[in-house]
Amino acid sequence: MSRRAFVLRGLALLLFVAFVTAPQLFAFVFEPLAANRAPAIYNQGSLLALTLSHLRTVALATLASTVLAVALGILVTRPWGQEFLPLSRAIVNIGQTFPPVAVLAIAVPLVGFGEKPAFIALFLYGLLPIFENTLTGLTGVSPQTLEAAKGMGLNARQRLLQVELPLALPVILAGIRLSVIISLGTATIGSTVAAKGLGEVIIAGLQSNNLAFVLQGGLVVALMAVLIHDGLGLAERMAARKPGRHGGEAA
């Protein structure tokens, strides 16, 4: 990592932490946007608490999507599970094409208001990228490597855990990263069904016609997305360094 990239990352992180813990410090930036003496900084709750529950919902939903999508990806790449490929594809595709707002509308009567419907919507929405990347990663392992593994007497479980998953890991991580980023933005609509999150700030701004709030909510989400995207990208590169095929350097 170059020195400049390192400094830039540190600054972005610092800015983010400073803003969510002490937003009043930045009031001067937002004052011009707040019409006729409305508050410039969100004042109906703690920005930090909202950020944390936003993150929590996204993390839990992504974790659940990852578990299911990776499991499905493994299943359909086993010889005995191949017939489930069309079905699995259909499930994750529906999860992606069905609008999250509609999922919320359907989920609320079933599970009530709050975080649950938001979790369900994000979970379904996040499946596709992880599933497709798991599939790409697992089917991308060279047939020779697998033949050698089998020929040396690694059983199916050992081949999966010691060869296939480690080799597919960078691609799977890329899918998870994509899913997280999509979820971070999508999670804002959770506030329409009373899930705690940064959507509240945006909605409050829309209701009171306060552009400053809308911008704050949007900026926090965006900054978080950039930071997480970057952090996970770093993790991916570390996972890929060993195989040395995806940009790892020769020692």
Next chain:
Amino acid sequence: MIEIERLTKRYGATTVVDDVSFRVEEGAIAVVVGTSGAGKSTLLRMINRLVAPSAGRVLVDGEDTMAIPEDALRHRIGYVIQGYGLFPHRTVAENIATVPRLLGWEKRRIAARVEELLDLFQLDPGEFAQKFPHQLSGGQQQRVGVARALAAKPALLLMDEPFGALDPVIRSRAQDDLLAIQRRLRTTVVLVTHDMNEAFHLGDRIAVMDRGRLLQYASPGELLLRPAEAFVEQLVGTAERPFRLLSLTKVGEALEPGHAEGEPILLSATLRDALSQLVWLGREALPVVDAAGAPAGRISIAQILRHGRALP
């Protein structure tokens, strides 16, 4: 020792390996040759049960392979394929340690074995142990592939075109290295190749396959002098035949008494080497010396001619 008995593989209506039987003695190298699609790889992969036979059986040291759990069987049989299939996410040392680790060897024993093998294959452990496969040349990867297959000291080594991806110079060195290591370890080897030169260089016995059938299983000399079918004769190459024959005989076996002038040739050289030297120097005969350099006799063109043809 390995005995292949009436081994057959069918895919639907097509018979890919058709009633093949042969036996490889302990410590011998059997080479399987034949055109593409002849069923060589399928035959080899039935030995370690990567392919399930439709009929027939394989005995390793008298034991039916079907009686051994397949993973346990494969731990006992080394396997090298074209392209080697090294694990790209594991270091050279970890790659070589694969089967010993599966067998639950102690850490220290594994480390010692890895070092021993790296030495055997002339790869400096300090330099290579921690490298990843993509940091190696083709020839080095090939050696790691064979070292990995030999790690748990298998009595049997299966090799499917192990030198197929190497350039001619490296290939010939790799063949010599394999021969030397095989003679030392006394491993029984079944090797598949397209390359007749390789077959004659390495094989104690050569199995010729065509469209699933085993046409002939014989020593290289017999294959040349008494080909069972026209196909074998053609595969061996009519133009190459006398030279292949000469390369099977050592100068020591055709030695004549007497002296000759010129650069001496070793007793252990082949008649092919001697002929090449004679033609190059434009001489009728050359002196022969033993490994210590003491004169042993002479070898002449006339004598070589007597050995390079079908009827003595």
